[in-house]
Ligand SMILES: CC(C)[C@H](C(=O)O)[C@@H](O)C(=O)O
């Protein structure tokens with residue numbers, strides 16, 4: 001019987017001769033990643049396990065990103081612990097100013113290659129599926145086990161095939177593709193599964209857009225979201241990594257748990273209404289909702305592609321007087337690229353605040369917390385109640401075109417109604 005891409009990757013990382021969905025197998029990791037929240041917890045768990053050193057310093061990456069720059073004494077202490085630990089263990093460490101949000105950093109820095117297994121102390125480790133890597137988020141105790149032994153227990157997931165066909169309409173991005181999928185599957189429809197994206201519509205997504213899609217696989221409950229590696233991935237990795245890799249695909253007779261077919265021509269720009277990423281409606285149905293804060297950033301949609309879209313919408317325009325706009329490039333590389341392209345000046349001229357690469361307000365950490373009664377539209381991936389601040393605030397999720405258009409209008413609008421500034 002044929003195997004899915006996920007089964008092939010996992011099998012290559014176990015000592016087993018065969019595996020099937022539901023089997024619990026010990027999987028070797030190629031990379032273990034953790035951050036300033038999950039890291040310190042994992043280090044303590046590692047100590048309790050009696051492990052003093054990591055299994056392989058060349059395979060461990062530490063990225064402080066959730067509370068950077070340190071927002072208070074506590075976050076400063078956590079970051080000091082992380083920094084000291086990383087240096088003591090001799091593992092890779094991306095200091096603020098040289099890194100950014102963990103997932104963007106790992107991809108940019110060539111840690112992520114097709115066919116690899118990456119264990120991350122963060123639920124959006126599934127982002128790496130954009131490059132055909134089995135990236136998966138684990139709890140801190142599992143991360144501690146990975147740091148100490150280089151392996152973790154994984155229940156072999158089933159695979160749901162998501163076929164994307166056709167051409168996208170204007171102002172429709174990878175964000176809308178994944179919102180459409182979550183709208184269809186629901187927030188737990190992917191539990192115990194991997195989402196595998198195939199079809200001409202998947203191949204037509206740029207790498208940045210694939211990152212946005214894979215990133216939100218976990219919002220459908222999935223273990224990860226996989227794109228089989230293709231020429232676009234090969235081109236991206238060229239000169240970026242020395243890690244060996246090979247492109248794999250699911251066999252033609254592989255067994256799927258289910259399938260979803262999305263005709264991209266029928267997908268308009270979408271908005272996930274408060275308080276669930278599964279609460280998806282066409283932007284036309286969200287029109288007219290007043291917006292206090294627009295936030296363009298996060299590990300799903302803080303890429304140069306997102307910033308270009310936002311800048312195109314904002315060039316020569318100003319942010320509405322009742323609204324504030326915060327733009328957070330996902331990494332220092334994205335920041336510098338945006339600077340070189342003049343995008344940061346477009347934002348500043350429009351009256352937006354450009355912040356340092358960080359998780360920032362995405363999870364209510366710092367730099368843009370919402371007050372009770374406030375409404376936001378963001379390019380982030382979660383809009384649970386209280387996610388960005390007060391329990392009585394509300395968050396809408398959308399792509400960068402829609403978010404930037406809302407900043408101009410002071411309310412949610414269809415970006416097509418506004419058009420891009422000439
Ligand atoms: C705090 C952190 C470990 C968490 C996660 O695991 O995803 C965060 O990044 C989030 O997006 O909620």
Ligand code: SF4
Pocket residue numbers: 066101122124298299300358359362363380381
């Ligand atoms: S940007 Fe947001 S979603 Fe991504 S890792 Fe940071 S807190 Fe989590």
